[in-house]
Amino acid sequence: MRHGKAGFKLGRLTAHRWALFRNLLVGLFRHERIMTTESKAKAVRGLADHMVTLAKRDNLHARRQVLSMVPDAEVVKKLFDTIAARFGDRHGGYTRIIKAGTRPGDRAPMVVLELVDRPEVPKEKAKTDAKSEKAPKGDKKDKGEAAAPAAKGKKKKAAAAG
Numbered sequence: 001m002r003h004g005k006a007g008f009k010l011g012r013l014t015a016h017r018w019a020l021f022r023n024l025l026v027g028l029f030r031h032e033r034i035m036t037t038e039s040k041a042k043a044v045r046g047l048a049d050h051m052v053t054l055a056k057r058d059n060l061h062a063r064r065q066v067l068s069m070v071p072d073a074e075v076v077k078k079l080f081d082t083i084a085a086r087f088g089d090r091h092g093g094y095t096r097i098i099k100a101g102t103r104p105g106d107r108a109p110m111v112v113l114e115l116v117d118r119p120e121v122p123k124e125k126a127k128t129d130a131k132s133e134k135a136p137k138g139d140k141k142d143k144g145e146a147a148a149p150a151a152k153g154k155k156k157k158a159a160a161a162g
Contacts, residue, residue, distance in 0.1 A: 008043035055084035
């Protein structure tokens with residue numbers, strides 16, 4: 001039976017755990033989307049919802065309570081000005097957890113923790129346009145291509161001689 005075992009310890013001491021939660025909250029409210037492990041996301045989800053609820057109150061006491069948990073004044077300003085305004089008519093459930101596979105190093109389950117009403121920003125495709133404008137490899141007729149086979153021949157001759 002799991003009596004009295006509520007909460008997420010995450011294998012850390014209390015001070016380290018709270019520092020981790022603060023850093024995750026700052027990252028979440030700054031970028032409105034973070035990638036982290038599933039257990040960390042589940043642990044910080046309730047705190048993030050509570051910070052948004054406090055920001056919706058928009059008074060000095062609520063601001064000081066949020067500042068004690070989110071120690072970045074710029075992020076707190078964004079939380080009170082833009083994020084709380086977006087969630088004005090919503091009662092809870094401000095975050096979403098989306099599964100994102102496993103981490104390559106240790107196969108830890110990774111998730112994306114994001115704010116629900118996050119505005120979608122279209123990605124600019126500048127890199128793909130630059131690649132499509134390049135001439136295909138077969139159309140090149142410069143001395144770089146002619147120099148490449150000569151270099152290969154020299155290496156073969158050097159290997160055969162040595």
